[in-house]
Ligand code: RIB
């Protein structure tokens with residue numbers, strides 16, 4: 001069992017990450033979901049996180065609201081992809097499960113300081129919550145096993161030619177996290193753009209015939225239009241699912257120790273991640289690494305497999 005806290009900004013691909021994490025309760029002990037503004041405003045984000053937990057039949061998962069803006073940079077959103085409410089293409093009722101009292105940053109501090117076993121931080125959004133927690137109580141580092149973050153890129157960005165969205169929204173938070181001695185694994189666009197839907201894959205998803213598959217297909221179909229138009233990739237890149245896939249099926253990914261830095265200067269390159277695996281740049285004791293390869297088809301198969309588990313959950317729940 002891997003103790004995990006998932007920090008996210010659902011967002012369709014974050015929603016798939018949540019569903020994958022909850023599909024393997026014997027492997028991932030999901031302590032809580034912490035949320036952050038990013039793809040949409042914070043109110044939508046924590047609402048969407050609870051909608052997805054209830055879709056998964058897991059209204060017991062604590063959901064916390066975190067920071068409503070980046071440390072220094074102006075608010076941004078990804079409504080061009082995820083819609084104004086952050087979950088375009090979904091048709092889900094308002095959540096009935098409550099939002100947890102208390103701030104996500106304080107939840108992170110409390111749980112990392114008192115962790116029995118170090119916790120894996122699966123992070124699929126701007127890193128503001130973790131950065132603030134580190135500023136408040138630097139000693140939380142002792143409770144972190146590793147950070148696995150979807151963000152950055154070894155090549156072109158997406159929100160700008162230079163920067164990937166999660167890094168662009170809060171580059172200062174990324175800089176703070178990188179500066180601490182925390183094992184940090186980056187899964188960037190150079191990887192996640194190899195993990196994309198296709199028409200055939202979408203048909204197989206719909207054929208699962210569950211409410212989960214129907215909702216995810218609705219979301220990914222809408223988001224695919226943005227990815228195909230903006231990046232000329234075959235379908236929707238399910239970026240955030242890669243974080244959970246790397247925890248549940250590590251053999252899908254290859255890694256290299258890497259020197260990672262981020263441009264925080266306002267200008268055309270703000271948020272750009274500079275990543276080098278050259279021995280000349282990677283220090284002996286570096287704590288950061290970058291995903292260098294992915295079995296894209298294998299990851300898409302695995303995503304289907306995880307989502308397919310909800311068929312049996314649903315049958316059990318309905319007593320068939
Ligand atoms: O650039 C992709 C990332 O930005 C993903 O996490 C997506 O959800 C958006 O937040």
Ligand code: CA
Pocket residue numbers: 008009010011013014039124125240
């Ligand atoms: Ca995200």
